[in-house]
Amino acid sequence: MHIGKDKIEELRELLNRPQRIVILSHTNPDGDAIGSSLAWAEILLKQGHKVDCIVPNKYPYYLDFMPGCQSIINYKNDSEGRTAKAVRSADIIFCLDFHTMSRLEGLGDLIDENQHAKRVLIDHHLNPVEEFDIMVSYPEASSTCYLVALLVESMFGKEAISRTMAENIFVGMMTDTGNFSFSSVTPDVFRVVSILAETGISIPDIHTFVYNSFSEGRARLFGYVINRKMKIFHNGSVAHMSITADEMKRFWFQQGDSEGFVNYPLTIKKMKMSAMFTEHNDFIRVSLRSRGSIDVNLFASRYFNGGGHKNAAGGKSFMSMEETLKYYEKCVKEYAAEGMLG
Numbered sequence: 001m002h003i004g005k006d007k008i009e010e011l012r013e014l015l016n017r018p019q020r021i022v023i024l025s026h027t028n029p030d031g032d033a034i035g036s037s038l039a040w041a042e043i044l045l046k047q048g049h050k051v052d053c054i055v056p057n058k059y060p061y062y063l064d065f066m067p068g069c070q071s072i073i074n075y076k077n078d079s080e081g082r083t084a085k086a087v088r089s090a091d092i093i094f095c096l097d098f099h100t101m102s103r104l105e106g107l108g109d110l111i112d113e114n115q116h117a118k119r120v121l122i123d124h125h126l127n128p129v130e131e132f133d134i135m136v137s138y139p140e141a142s143s144t145c146y147l148v149a150l151l152v153e154s155m156f157g158k159e160a161i162s163r164t165m166a167e168n169i170f171v172g173m174m175t176d177t178g179n180f181s182f183s184s185v186t187p188d189v190f191r192v193v194s195i196l197a198e199t200g201i202s203i204p205d206i207h208t209f210v211y212n213s214f215s216e217g218r219a220r221l222f223g224y225v226i227n228r229k230m231k232i233f234h235n236g237s238v239a240h241m242s243i244t245a246d247e248m249k250r251f252w253f254q255q256g257d258s259e260g261f262v263n264y265p266l267t268i269k270k271m272k273m274s275a276m277f278t279e280h281n282d283f284i285r286v287s288l289r290s291r292g293s294i295d296v297n298l299f300a301s302r303y304f305n306g307g308g309h310k311n312a313a314g315g316k317s318f319m320s321m322e323e324t325l326k327y328y329e330k331c332v333k334e335y336a337a338e339g340m341l342g
Ligand code: 5GP
Pocket: 026, 098, 100, 103, 125, 286, 287, 288, 305, 306, 307, 308, 309, 312, 313, 314, 315, 316
């Protein structure tokens, strides 16, 4: 995959003198959101720009090892007004790893106050919603981190990719591709990985930090959810699971603990689609996964006001948990009746 020459030139032009830059990523930031933000911030800082990375809420604790993550501003916990200060004075706002301002939740209103900053999208989600001054939007890319690596390579040469940048980029590439197993993985993804590996990163260490650093509560919650909360229906081809606020308390839930649970039902033969519902203060978070041609991006946008990718998407429900699960089963029936479940 190549990023268009016109995009590279537009970015060069935009960045040809020191700028005040804000890098934003989405609510419930994941490895790709944090990795792409930190890697992009590092290269921009080296070019002499002033850079602030901002996320709407905290990233999961197992990403704490990512180089530079202490500098990220968490809008939800920002009692010093650092977010407002950075956003108001920004000349450029980069939006990484999301395709609609609605994924910023409350932070979106603050961003709207700055109408003079140039807005640049660097993302791999389908159907970007808003207009941007520059759009580096490639839904076929397996991760935003991969796009950032291609940008850095095109604009500054592969030698500009430092070891810390490579660690951050590798995290996003690894997590957004299910350990390089999804259909979005291309030969060029491995070419980029080889550039990252050349910098001396330790792939086993990164793997351990991301996948083997959970709490005991998370392991017990996982067993409980699979054993007690997984319902399989539609002839064994669709599953759903849920976690209520009470259950979170029982298992000392920390943000990020349920990440990845939704993939597990897809390890069952003939399973086509899986959903996870987690209770939050004002809504239920919906997480969807599918195999092959089954389109959960469309499912999420149609039934849960959300979106994402063809095989991994999410949204929200504002009904009770019980009603949400019933509604999901009804939607699955409707979707299947239209031939959308194969
Ligand atoms: P996850 O299930 O890992 O939270 O999200 C899977 C994919 O769906 C991600 O690419 C994420 O960006 C997208 N996604 C998750 N929640 C929402 C949402 O509420 N709205 C939209 N538009 N996309 C979402």
